[in-house]
Amino acid sequence: MATQTKPQSATDRSTAFKWSMVIDLDRCTGCEACVVACQSENNVPINEESAFIEGRAFEWIRLERYWEGEWPDIKARFIPVLCQHCENAPCEPVCPVYATYHNNEGLNVQVYNRCVGTRYCGANCPYHARQFNFWEPVWPEDLRHQLNPDVTVRTRGVMEKCSMCIQRIRRATRSKTPSDIPDGAFNPACVQACPTSAMTFGNLNNPESKVSKLQNDERRYHMFEHLGTAPTTLYLKQVDTHGA
Amino acid sequence: MYYRRTLTEAQINQQLLGTVLTTPLWWIVLVSLLGIVVAGAVGAVGWMINQGLGVTGLRQPVFWGFFITNFIFWVGISHAGVMISAILRLSQAEWRRPMVRAAETMTVFALMASLAMPLVHAGRPWRIFYWVFPYDWARGIWPDVRSPLVWDPIAITTYLTSSMLFVYTALIPDLAIIRDRSTGWRRSVYGALSLGWHGNPRQWKIQGFAGILLSALILPVFVSVHSIVSWDFSVSLVPSWHVTIFAPYFVIGAVHSGVSAVVTLMIIMRKLYKLENFIWEEHIDALARLLMVVALAWMFLFWLDLVFALWLREEQEITVWMLRMFEPPWSWLFFLFFMFSFVIPVPLWMFRRVRRSFTWMLWTSLLVNFGMFLERFLIIVPALMRKGPQTFTYATYRPSPVEFTIIFGTIALVCFLLLIFSKFFPLIPLWEEKEGQLLIDHVKVGNVYVPALVKEH
Amino acid sequence: MAHEEHAIPQVPTHQEIASDIMARFQNVNQRYWSWVSLLALLFVGGIVGFVMRLSDGFDDRSNWGYYTATLSFLASTFLAMPIISAGLRLAKANWRRPLTRLTENMAITGVLIWFMLIPALIALPPTEGRLSVWFDFPHWMAFRGGNLMVWGTVVLIGLFLLWLLAVPDLAAVRDHMPASPRGKLARVLSVGWTGNTRQWRVLHSGALLFGAFYLLLYPTLQTLLQADFQAGLLPGMKDAIAPATALINALQGAVGLTLVVMYVMRRFGGYERYFGIDQFWALSKPLLAFSLLWFYFWWGSFITFWYGRQPGESELIRFMVLDSYRYPLMVSFMLNFIGPLVALVWNPVRRSIWGPTIVGAGVLVGALVNHIRWYVAPFSVPDPPAGEAWPHVLPEIPAGQLPGAADALIVVGGIAGAVLLFMLINKIIPVVSMWEVGEGLRLVKVRRFLARYAMVIAKSH
Amino acid sequence: MGLTRRQFLKWAGVTGVGAVVFNGCRVPDHEIQVQSPVELPEDLVTGRDNYYATVAQVGSGSEGLLVRVMEGRAKKVEGNPDYPLNTGKHHIRSEAMLQATYHPDRIKSPMVRIAKGGPFRAIGWPDALERLTKILGDADPANVLLATGPVRGKLADVTKLFAKDYGAQALGFDPIDQHVLRTAIKNIYDQDVLPDFDIAHADFIMSFGADFLGTWIDPTHYMRGYGEFRQGEDRAERGHLVHVDSRFSVTAAAADEWKYVNPGTEGLLALSMAHTIVTEKLGDAGAARALTGGADNHLSSFSADKVASQIGMSADAITNLAHKFAGTRGRALAIGGGSAGAHTNGVFNLTAIYALNYLVGSVNVPGGVIFNPAGDQSQITGAPIRDWKAALDAMRSGDIKVLLVRDANVVHGLSKQLKVTEALDKLDTIVSFSSFLDETTARADLILPGHTPFEEWGTDTPDVGPGYRTVAFQQPVINRFRDTMAFGDVLIRTASELGHAMPWESMRDAVRAAARDLHSTNRGSVTQPTFEEFWKRSLERGGWWDQGDTVSGTPTPPVLPRAAVKAQIAGDAKVFPLHLVPFEGHAIGTGQYAHLPWAQAVPDPITTVVWTTWVELNPKTAESLNVKQDDVVTLESATGDFISVPVYVNPATPPDVASVPIGQGHEQFTTYAAGRGSNVLDILAQAEDSDTGSLAWASTRVRLTKTNVRVGLPKLEGIEEPRQLPGEPVIVVFRPGEEDDSHS
Numbered sequence A: 001m002a003t004q005t006k007p008q009s010a011t012d013r014s015t016a017f018k019w020s021m022v023i024d025l026d027r028c029t030g031c032e033a034c035v036v037a038c039q040s041e042n043n044v045p046i047n048e049e050s051a052f053i054e055g056r057a058f059e060w061i062r063l064e065r066y067w068e069g070e071w072p073d074i075k076a077r078f079i080p081v082l083c084q085h086c087e088n089a090p091c092e093p094v095c096p097v098y099a100t101y102h103n104n105e106g107l108n109v110q111v112y113n114r115c116v117g118t119r120y121c122g123a124n125c126p127y128h129a130r131q132f133n134f135w136e137p138v139w140p141e142d143l144r145h146q147l148n149p150d151v152t153v154r155t156r157g158v159m160e161k162c163s164m165c166i167q168r169i170r171r172a173t174r175s176k177t178p179s180d181i182p183d184g185a186f187n188p189a190c191v192q193a194c195p196t197s198a199m200t201f202g203n204l205n206n207p208e209s210k211v212s213k214l215q216n217d218e219r220r221y222h223m224f225e226h227l228g229t230a231p232t233t234l235y236l237k238q239v240d241t242h243g244a
Numbered sequence B: 001m002y003y004r005r006t007l008t009e010a011q012i013n014q015q016l017l018g019t020v021l022t023t024p025l026w027w028i029v030l031v032s033l034l035g036i037v038v039a040g041a042v043g044a045v046g047w048m049i050n051q052g053l054g055v056t057g058l059r060q061p062v063f064w065g066f067f068i069t070n071f072i073f074w075v076g077i078s079h080a081g082v083m084i085s086a087i088l089r090l091s092q093a094e095w096r097r098p099m100v101r102a103a104e105t106m107t108v109f110a111l112m113a114s115l116a117m118p119l120v121h122a123g124r125p126w127r128i129f130y131w132v133f134p135y136d137w138a139r140g141i142w143p144d145v146r147s148p149l150v151w152d153p154i155a156i157t158t159y160l161t162s163s164m165l166f167v168y169t170a171l172i173p174d175l176a177i178i179r180d181r182s183t184g185w186r187r188s189v190y191g192a193l194s195l196g197w198h199g200n201p202r203q204w205k206i207q208g209f210a211g212i213l214l215s216a217l218i219l220p221v222f223v224s225v226h227s228i229v230s231w232d233f234s235v236s237l238v239p240s241w242h243v244t245i246f247a248p249y250f251v252i253g254a255v256h257s258g259v260s261a262v263v264t265l266m267i268i269m270r271k272l273y274k275l276e277n278f279i280w281e282e283h284i285d286a287l288a289r290l291l292m293v294v295a296l297a298w299m300f301l302f303w304l305d306l307v308f309a310l311w312l313r314e315e316q317e318i319t320v321w322m323l324r325m326f327e328p329p330w331s332w333l334f335f336l337f338f339m340f341s342f343v344i345p346v347p348l349w350m351f352r353r354v355r356r357s358f359t360w361m362l363w364t365s366l367l368v369n370f371g372m373f374l375e376r377f378l379i380i381v382p383a384l385m386r387k388g389p390q391t392f393t394y395a396t397y398r399p400s401p402v403e404f405t406i407i408f409g410t411i412a413l414v415c416f417l418l419l420i421f422s423k424f425f426p427l428i429p430l431w432e433e434k435e436g437q438l439l440i441d442h443v444k445v446g447n448v449y450v451p452a453l454v455k456e457h
Numbered sequence C: 001m002a003h004e005e006h007a008i009p010q011v012p013t014h015q016e017i018a019s020d021i022m023a024r025f026q027n028v029n030q031r032y033w034s035w036v037s038l039l040a041l042l043f044v045g046g047i048v049g050f051v052m053r054l055s056d057g058f059d060d061r062s063n064w065g066y067y068t069a070t071l072s073f074l075a076s077t078f079l080a081m082p083i084i085s086a087g088l089r090l091a092k093a094n095w096r097r098p099l100t101r102l103t104e105n106m107a108i109t110g111v112l113i114w115f116m117l118i119p120a121l122i123a124l125p126p127t128e129g130r131l132s133v134w135f136d137f138p139h140w141m142a143f144r145g146g147n148l149m150v151w152g153t154v155v156l157i158g159l160f161l162l163w164l165l166a167v168p169d170l171a172a173v174r175d176h177m178p179a180s181p182r183g184k185l186a187r188v189l190s191v192g193w194t195g196n197t198r199q200w201r202v203l204h205s206g207a208l209l210f211g212a213f214y215l216l217l218y219p220t221l222q223t224l225l226q227a228d229f230q231a232g233l234l235p236g237m238k239d240a241i242a243p244a245t246a247l248i249n250a251l252q253g254a255v256g257l258t259l260v261v262m263y264v265m266r267r268f269g270g271y272e273r274y275f276g277i278d279q280f281w282a283l284s285k286p287l288l289a290f291s292l293l294w295f296y297f298w299w300g301s302f303i304t305f306w307y308g309r310q311p312g313e314s315e316l317i318r319f320m321v322l323d324s325y326r327y328p329l330m331v332s333f334m335l336n337f338i339g340p341l342v343a344l345v346w347n348p349v350r351r352s353i354w355g356p357t358i359v360g361a362g363v364l365v366g367a368l369v370n371h372i373r374w375y376v377a378p379f380s381v382p383d384p385p386a387g388e389a390w391p392h393v394l395p396e397i398p399a400g401q402l403p404g405a406a407d408a409l410i411v412v413g414g415i416a417g418a419v420l421l422f423m424l425i426n427k428i429i430p431v432v433s434m435w436e437v438g439e440g441l442r443l444v445k446v447r448r449f450l451a452r453y454a455m456v457i458a459k460s461h
Numbered sequence D: 001m002g003l004t005r006r007q008f009l010k011w012a013g014v015t016g017v018g019a020v021v022f023n024g025c026r027v028p029d030h031e032i033q034v035q036s037p038v039e040l041p042e043d044l045v046t047g048r049d050n051y052y053a054t055v056a057q058v059g060s061g062s063e064g065l066l067v068r069v070m071e072g073r074a075k076k077v078e079g080n081p082d083y084p085l086n087t088g089k090h091h092i093r094s095e096a097m098l099q100a101t102y103h104p105d106r107i108k109s110p111m112v113r114i115a116k117g118g119p120f121r122a123i124g125w126p127d128a129l130e131r132l133t134k135i136l137g138d139a140d141p142a143n144v145l146l147a148t149g150p151v152r153g154k155l156a157d158v159t160k161l162f163a164k165d166y167g168a169q170a171l172g173f174d175p176i177d178q179h180v181l182r183t184a185i186k187n188i189y190d191q192d193v194l195p196d197f198d199i200a201h202a203d204f205i206m207s208f209g210a211d212f213l214g215t216w217i218d219p220t221h222y223m224r225g226y227g228e229f230r231q232g233e234d235r236a237e238r239g240h241l242v243h244v245d246s247r248f249s250v251t252a253a254a255a256d257e258w259k260y261v262n263p264g265t266e267g268l269l270a271l272s273m274a275h276t277i278v279t280e281k282l283g284d285a286g287a288a289r290a291l292t293g294g295a296d297n298h299l300s301s302f303s304a305d306k307v308a309s310q311i312g313m314s315a316d317a318i319t320n321l322a323h324k325f326a327g328t329r330g331r332a333l334a335i336g337g338g339s340a341g342a343h344t345n346g347v348f349n350l351t352a353i354y355a356l357n358y359l360v361g362s363v364n365v366p367g368g369v370i371f372n373p374a375g376d377q378s379q380i381t382g383a384p385i386r387d388w389k390a391a392l393d394a395m396r397s398g399d400i401k402v403l404l405v406r407d408a409n410v411v412h413g414l415s416k417q418l419k420v421t422e423a424l425d426k427l428d429t430i431v432s433f434s435s436f437l438d439e440t441t442a443r444a445d446l447i448l449p450g451h452t453p454f455e456e457w458g459t460d461t462p463d464v465g466p467g468y469r470t471v472a473f474q475q476p477v478i479n480r481f482r483d484t485m486a487f488g489d490v491l492i493r494t495a496s497e498l499g500h501a502m503p504w505e506s507m508r509d510a511v512r513a514a515a516r517d518l519h520s521t522n523r524g525s526v527t528q529p530t531f532e533e534f535w536k537r538s539l540e541r542g543g544w545w546d547q548g549d550t551v552s553g554t555p556t557p558p559v560l561p562r563a564a565v566k567a568q569i570a571g572d573a574k575v576f577p578l579h580l581v582p583f584e585g586h587a588i589g590t591g592q593y594a595h596l597p598w599a600q601a602v603p604d605p606i607t608t609v610v611w612t613t614w615v616e617l618n619p620k621t622a623e624s625l626n627v628k629q630d631d632v633v634t635l636e637s638a639t640g641d642f643i644s645v646p647v648y649v650n651p652a653t654p655p656d657v658a659s660v661p662i663g664q665g666h667e668q669f670t671t672y673a674a675g676r677g678s679n680v681l682d683i684l685a686q687a688e689d690s691d692t693g694s695l696a697w698a699s700t701r702v703r704l705t706k707t708n709v710r711v712g713l714p715k716l717e718g719i720e721e722p723r724q725l726p727g728e729p730v731i732v733v734f735r736p737g738e739e740d741d742s743h744s
């Protein structure tokens, strides 16, 4: 089980970073700018109509909408769900080929060229964060010009999921020490797009970062805490002052 | 009763080798028909590999469906061989004799069918070696031994290897008999296979010892195989999978379906190969008694599973069980499963008339296996459908024609291989039968003769 | 076949056997009385310990952990004994014949066990807000009444079997020593047995039927024991295999106890003729099987918890496996699994008197320790504050609990009481069944087999 | 035909046994390539990228963007953190614009049609420009109509100047125009440009019909404020939002309170609140006096008791709202628009709503309505439907013979009832400058395809500015991907060919001219000594803005009307029992983004439906009509027109409402849009707002008939209505004052 460690030296990568995301549900409006930003950044296949009908649409981050109450006293509640980058990730030990593992920066990483497609990780992820390439993903030739060269285009038969935009993390931290990287200097695509700033990203090993401070917010909670997956992604509860 | 039929050794040879030495028309027809079904399934697999798993009914979050169901189903069937051969051999149950070979052979072929399933289920089956073997020496990455999916191939290949050894060891004396009755190339092939068997006491002693030793060694493998398969499920966090009882529950369930399959097989074999002199009512009766015990133990574990699943009163666990038991179409399947694999057959088997009727036993044993397929299906699919509290992602699963084709293909494959096997080797071990004739006796108690077993004193 | 004996084996007659057993039955010597007195003393000590516990009251449940462990140990070894005879009878194993009565006589301890259940039930918290197989059954008495009923039924069936299967022998006692008090008692108990066909038929089918009943009900008792006294008190304990593990452990203990008792009877009672190598050898096989199953079931539950890594599971592993109850687990692991495995895989060990006996004794000690781990641990988990539901995660991990003086007295006294009852009943009902052994003799014939003679034993259907 | 090994494998795959031999036992050849084991996501080494700042006009919204470009290809759209409106964030539609540039169905070169109805033929640009010059030279300018989508900034100047010099009529087209809002703002605040709302600093927002967090005007900008309104770090208390709407929109979902009122009575509600505030003297006394003309009983016909039943709300609820609005929650702000203005009494409604801001002193103050300086505003806005009806009549009568059209897809955006295609068929010539073959362009005789926004020059003066003078620069972030030419450049060239040259040689020149003006002010966000440096810096920043250039002062309010103007709803309530509430598609808008896969595939936030049109019904209504989810029904309005759409049972839809998204129902417009869903605009009664002539798109009633057809509605959510399991909530809600219900 991974444990939280403090950086020993500024250059020691293994303890310098621990990436985390905090999502404030009270800010989120369900606009889904994050969803499309992620599709664009991460070469997520285009979801044709058939993908939805088959129930195989790819969204590394998706907006779940829950109903509460009945008309007229009804509420719709939104929650962006992405890989929670669990510290105690149930998806990891079940993978026979180490295609998904935990890296030393607190991320749950997916290696596409190792994956043989058993879908065990997907069955065991309680958050439905994992998406499987049932078909070969296709882009019309022209649209391929938009593909992000930093991100592998997956093939049929492999599992994929939110990578916390690891390519951005790499770019931003390559040959840099943590002190060179101010809090908020770079963000994953979804965080960057979010119009209400509902999402915050940063380094938990930096006690001054916004995410570190939000860990103590009175509205904090982890999704399905009772499962003991120890997600790194933290949510801040939505506030309901209904009728007040 | 037993003493009704005493056969000479010559009769035994003649009647049991008939299948090997002649080729009836029905055999050719049956093999061709089954071959077509198998070819169809192979085509379906090719199509699926070519197109992607999109051609199945799988979808998020029901990532596992018919293939894994079928995998467990066949691993279950494979438990018959050892149950019949090893356990009954160790416990010296006389009535095992006519069924050992067929049961063991079925084990081997069932294991082959089951091994194919995770392969076709995988997204990139051509990368199987990355899964089963260490594949990147340069970086020293080995398969993750924490994953039950690594234990599975190890356990199953071990089981397959030892089962094949088991079959082969028991085959040697019979191979020698065929060798002695054939000419030309067949003679040399059988000669080579029979490893110079001449039936001298030393050879018999070694053969007997090997049988006992293999029986004892194979038992832990037997238990481990379905336990490991069950841990595929119970080490996960999926509600109703993550339960401690799965290992024995799966094993005993496997024996239930496996022994039922042996019943089916024996009855069909008896009819096809006219083995009335070897497979008697008593044999089927004994199997049925064994099945009753197994079924009761299995039901006890099922009951424990259910009670302890619900007693924590966890929302998700209850949701899964509610779906499984009370929401159509799952409730219908559940009803059928429960009726077929327990409620109908077990009480029927309490009647001696049923236990000794080939017709009744054929249908009840078939029912059991149909029910047990449903059981595995119901373990897997509804649980994944209601995997977590995210009602937003609740989904359903409907197997596609491709999946059905492949499932039927595996059934045809096992039958096909058994038929082919029977063409080259006797399905009932000749030497076991002869030994049985030797060891049997009768004791007069009052006015009746009671069959008795020679006690090796 | 490896036997070198070429002489024709002799099959004794029924008469021989009956008079031999009767002679031993009638002989009540000094040594018997001194053992009985010692056991009675220890039992009284146990009662003292119990009174000490009573004076502390039931508010602190942790006081009752060792008491419950003793109770469950007795229920799991002594009460499981009739299963051996019922099972073997159903399986038509001929070697069972000399030892069935011994196991049936153990059912007498049920009387003590049932009374011992009552305080243990009082020590349990009510089902409200707590996990329980009784779910939301309205009355707080549900699990108490339910337990008393199930346990009571098991005990009654055990006693009934004991009596039913003893009737022909009681009749023999009646006829042999009509004047003695034991003979008079036998007259009452043998209810006019004359041994006609109808009576035999009733006896045989009654034995099968109630034996089967016992086989079915006993797992229920173990389920209740595990559910109400263990899992229900351990937050997060979702362990469906526990009752099955307990059942295996009970059967293992019962076989161990049978072996030990057989050994003692041989050594001190002169019963070598009945408890021979056949019995030890035959019993060592299920003992090995149960030992393997013990580990298998334990492992099944451990691996599931280990992989689950949910908070409730991690805490329980820490409590029951890695931390507080580490040593008891290790002891029972050695005695209930490793020891039997290492010893009994060898046929020479199995085919001996001493081998199975030593392993059996170890299994008994292991089972006792295991029961202490199983029941002392949950009893030391404190109740949640009034009005609050039981949590699904252990709020804190209680330390392992060592027995106090009273606990030690209770454990020793409880076991002594059970053995005492067994010793007493043996002098009312012969410890070897005359009729069952005699019946066996009729099924045997000696025949020439190949170059030698062999026994042919019939298996009727 | 040169069967490659790979194809051979594919064939082998479908022919049964061969599949296993080649695909199963052996590995497909693309798998043989040994993938570098070092290529973990960890170790990825990537190329060099550049970021270019530009601006995108997303409907009324204006988004400053940074586009990541690698090897001459635009890879990713990101918000420009400096740009005052979206400050680093961006809308789905901006992102999806990438797909417009690389769209497989984009028009790849100029095209001409030899004969009407015949096929197109690709031609070169010189030829195309020559043909255009000829057409315009030959035509009588009075018979030429130049139709564009809404255009702002320099392109608007160029377009207007072209039309003026040449003598043609220019008309903007937007299926949902904002004239009612503009008129109301003019009426009540005397402002020519739309104001900004300082949502971030408001404490209590009352919004009427304006889905400002979803699709209304500039959602990204408003959402920036909304985030702060909820949980801004410097806030004392979380803001409170009340949303009044006839549909459960994203804004309604975000609101603390959502109130359903009878469609068209929003103004009545506002005036009733005003009545309470004025009579109870809760608000600004001076404003009250001005609004009522000093008469105490001026608003008496709006007293809560009198109008409550009309509005469909209890009198208590109305006064309660008024109290809250004028009460102690701090700065209150009223926003109106959307469906509230889409009635025949639209201007009345919006005027009444915006008047509320006077009563609480929220006009041109922080946390209230903030006026924008008119300065550089230059735009062609969507014209009211009244003007378009006239234009169609002119086509039919032959007064218009030539139509020049750029992104004004009138065939899809105007109702079928107006018989647009018939009118277009009467024309002599249609010339299109659009980049895609939409329904109108498909009828063109000559196509001179324009650039996409990432390929062309321009400026943007936001429709809703941030409260101060702002000019954004649009620059090509990549070279043209297809053989296209910027619309502005075509106009400039053609103008000079026709003999009335414009002051600029190209759009770039025009933008530089605009920049020169800004440079000369020597103030604002970029000041540089030389123009070239100013040019470079301001392009880098994405524009120029001057926080000092604001509007000051509060105008005197006008007197409010004494009597209500009632909304005329088309259709008898008995025959047509349901109010039809159309709404803009979340990402595809009114259809102008329907060709972009990302816009199509992003689930509607409330229903999660994608790629199609649906009708939302309340579960009770659905039950009473005996329809279920996925049943296809026909919706028919009093006009006799109908559409067939599948049902989505939406528990938040009011029982007498049927709401349908706009934007689908394209017959052309690329493979991604064509043949999908239906166009709800076709069944709208073509009623107009009485003042402006804008389409009163929310004033139609419909009846619903079940068909026997069922479809699988493509949507993201699963097979069950997602409600949280009581024991294990996915979304934990914090209810101040109540016990914490999280399970931590």
Ligand SMILES: Nc1nc2c(c(=O)[nH]1)N[C@H]1C(S)=C(S)[C@@H](COP(=O)(O)OP(=O)(O)OC[C@H]3O[C@@H](n4cnc5c(=O)[nH]c(N)nc54)[C@H](O)[C@@H]3O)O[C@H]1N2
Pocket (backbone or CB within 6 Å): D070, D071, D072, D073
């Ligand atoms: N026979 C032979 N082979 C060689 C070499 C040789 O000397 N002889 N030299 C080798 C060497 S040193 C090199 S560097 C490689 C070069 O090999 P390539 O990378 O193939 O280089 P080019 O063929 O010059 O250009 C590649 C494509 O990029 C397109 N292109 C042009 N501008 C842009 C742009 O802005 N963005 C994008 N995305 N595409 C653009 C061009 O139209 C062209 O189709 O060839 C190697 N191979």
Ligand code: SF4
Pocket (backbone or CB within 6 Å): A082, A083, A084, A085, A086, A089, A090, A091, A092, A108, A124, A125, A126, A127, A128, A129, A130, A161, A229
């Ligand atoms: S959210 Fe799912 S995929 Fe992500 S780390 Fe956790 S278990 Fe794995």
Ligand code: SF4
Pocket (backbone or CB within 6 Å): A094, A095, A096, A097, A098, A099, A100, A114, A115, A116, A117, A118, A119, A120, A121, A122, A158, A159
């Ligand atoms: S699908 Fe891929 S990543 Fe997931 S468990 Fe299987 S091999 Fe590993």
Ligand code: SF4
Pocket (backbone or CB within 6 Å): A037, A038, A039, A041, A042, A060, A061, A082, A161, A162, A163, A164, A165, A166, A188, A189, A190, A191
């Ligand atoms: S962090 Fe990156 S990969 Fe993950 S959801 Fe956000 S944009 Fe997608």
Ligand code: SF4
Pocket (backbone or CB within 6 Å): A027, A028, A029, A030, A031, A032, A033, A034, A035, A063, A080, A193, A194, A195, A196, A197, A198, A199
């Ligand atoms: S972009 Fe932000 S506000 Fe919009 S849905 Fe995503 S998290 Fe919520």
